[in-house]
Amino acid sequence: MLVTYLAKRLVQLIAVTFLISVIVFLLVHLLPGDPSVTILGANDTPQNRLILLHQLGLNKPLVAQYATWLGQVLHGSLGQSYLTHQQVSQIIAQGAPVDLELIVLSQIIAFAVAIPLALVASRRSNRPVDRMATTTTFGLLALPPFVLAPILVAIFAVGLGWFPATGTVPISQNLATNLHDMILPAVALSFGSIALYYRLLRSDLIATLQEDFITSARAKGLHPRRVMLRHALRPSTFSLLAAAGVNIGSLLAGAFIVESLFAINGVGLALINAVEQRDYLVVQGIALVVALVYVIIQFIVDFIFTVVDPRVARG
């Protein structure tokens, strides 16, 4: 049953990826303008434009262009930028580690803040600590990164001078400096996750604490901290982990925004620039890879859930 379920999911994954590639291709080509304006500059005459479009293969029907592109992708080539002539795979390879690091750091911060806060608040539910934490996290949910980032920069970079306002050095160059530089962007990205994780874990913990086995543990005289950490926390984390998996998509989008706000050269910044310049192959390549990463992560999350809880596979 498990194998059948996973096979079905795999087929769905391939279909979704194909569909995304078609949609991305069509959306990119629906954008007004074309790369010839960007490339030709002052000599954007009809003749030169025709020559260039022919050279780039953009004079062919859309279906033919898509088939060519898909053929190259299936052979492992995402093409190269019309403008800088960089390989799209190289652009992604340069930027992806930044996004990955940003997301991982933000999730470490989110879990590090949300879990202890939820443990404390759930033990004292509806008391001042809980109310304060719940109200604060509600406020955090209303603070998107593009609002939060300039505030963080104004206070902690320009005001206190603790962190740089923009940019970072690569991990390979200096790990300590890199981590220091990434703190503000990671914090900006983590706030939404903190609120989400806190609220989910708190409510699950409160429900778990009503269970008989917790009452039994308390009756045995176990220390409250042990009850919380060893008995209540583990069974309360299912929703939290599910949310973390589903959250990947919004984290990717958030990371792209945060990159732009902190001038960090990740995939998001490359995508924004490529859209502005109608650099079709870069946009298509990045969108395809991001979509692929997303569906693979969802597939892995589904797989884990199926293993943890076989009822999922039974439908």
Next chain:
Amino acid sequence: MGHSDGLSRRRFLSSGAAAAGGVALLGVGGPIALTGCGTSSGSSGNVATTPNAGIGSGTPRRGGSAVLATTSEIDGFYPPANHWDATGFLYANSVFDPLVAVAADGSAQPYLAQSITPNGDYSVWTVKLRPGVTFSDGSPLTSSVLKANFDALKASPLTGVAVRVVEKATIVDPLTVAYTCTGPNVAFPYDLTSQVGYVFGTAMIDAAGGSGPVKPVGTGPFVYSSWQPNDHFTATRNPNYWRAGYPYLDSITFRPIADTTQRESTLETGGVDLIYSADPNTVDHFRSKSGYQLVTNLNDTVGEPDMDFIMLNCAKSPTDDLRIRQALAHGLDASALAKLFGGGIEKPATGLFPPGSPYYSKTTYPAYDQAAARALVREYAAQHGTPSIELGTVTDPRLARIVQAIQNMWQEVGFDVTIKIFDQATFISNAVVGDYQAYTFEMFSAADPDLNYVWWSTTTIAKPGQIGLNFSRNDDPKIEAALLAARAETNRAKRIADYQTVNERLAIDLPYLWLGKTVWSEVGNQRLQNFAGMVLPNGTRAKPFDDGVSFTAQMWLAG
């Protein structure tokens, strides 16, 4: 109205704009001034809010690395194929050398060229190269390299327009090339200060067309080290640089940071040593802060400044009606806009040239007069109904506020105004094919007005829907006559008079509603020295700061 991504000549170029590309390619220009026959055309007495800002004090120190934040990123280093905006010229000044450079007085001075000499009627220019210069790959600089450069530029769809004033380049001897122009051209040396005047090694020509970016091979003070687009460009000291003793720095890194506030914050937090800006609010932000060196172009009167304006389409209804353009001009309060959005810095303009420029003259440009505007609108409305204007701009928060203010002004005098926001590529496409009524624009920066010929010429007008470099489609034979006369005119006073005629005709035709001169600034920390104090090979001072561009060879770091 400041830059704010309106549509600067260079930004236009960097974003691949058809026409603006041409402007930048045609040059950073300057007036008639050559070896032995130089004249000045103004003064680049840039405003410095700290004493000797940008000029090195003390003995220059060798070594160290400087980081400069630029306003944009380029698409490559290869002059025949890539679009250089202000950032492109900054990079170019580090790894290449121009044949000619603009001096502080606006004259054109030889740089990589040892001399540049015209024939009797200025139709043939002879360029003699400096001997003993080598490229970063060890190959020598010779006339055959220069000829190969010219051929590549001429054949390129991008730069072909920039060198169309030159019919052919002929090798005279191993270090001398003669450029034959299509006619008398007194401004030709200024063409060589532009993208087409930066000399590149033949290895770049060989590499062009292959896969991957073409790495720069130049004679400049620095040598290419690494380039990650939108992240950084780093170049290291050229140990064989032909200008003895330069550069001072061991390496230089450029970081493109598009957002002005981010750039300012990065300087304030020590992330970079220098920032460039085309937002007047940067001047306002730093002029009262200690610990920074601020240099601006506010008092610069060399040639023609970068201008902010509303461009009107003279070939599309209702802006094809002169009464409408007059009413729009009368209804636009440029002074109020400058106060509101110019950071208290920008000054309203009434023409192409600022007061103090040799080209400046008073024009009949319409003054702000709501009553006159209303009367003209009523007159038009009686025949055609209430005029509707679509005011276009690009996605930029500051520009959005500016066009909203303009919308209110024009609605007050009887227009029905709608605002339309475009992405840069669509905006440029529409301008090139004449599919607009009124657009916010920024361009024209040139040390010599001749470099703007294509934007005003009647020969570059196209029908709506077709590509034309005269974006406003202003068809004025008097402007064409004055432009051609100026190009061939060797008498300086007469030449100035020709451009004053152009300026006056623009005030009558009203294809452009002037807002102000674009305020460019560069702000350095106290560590970086001499970022605006470059001296040219012949000992004259270079124009210290040209709309976001400076030289890097003589920058140094204080201890």
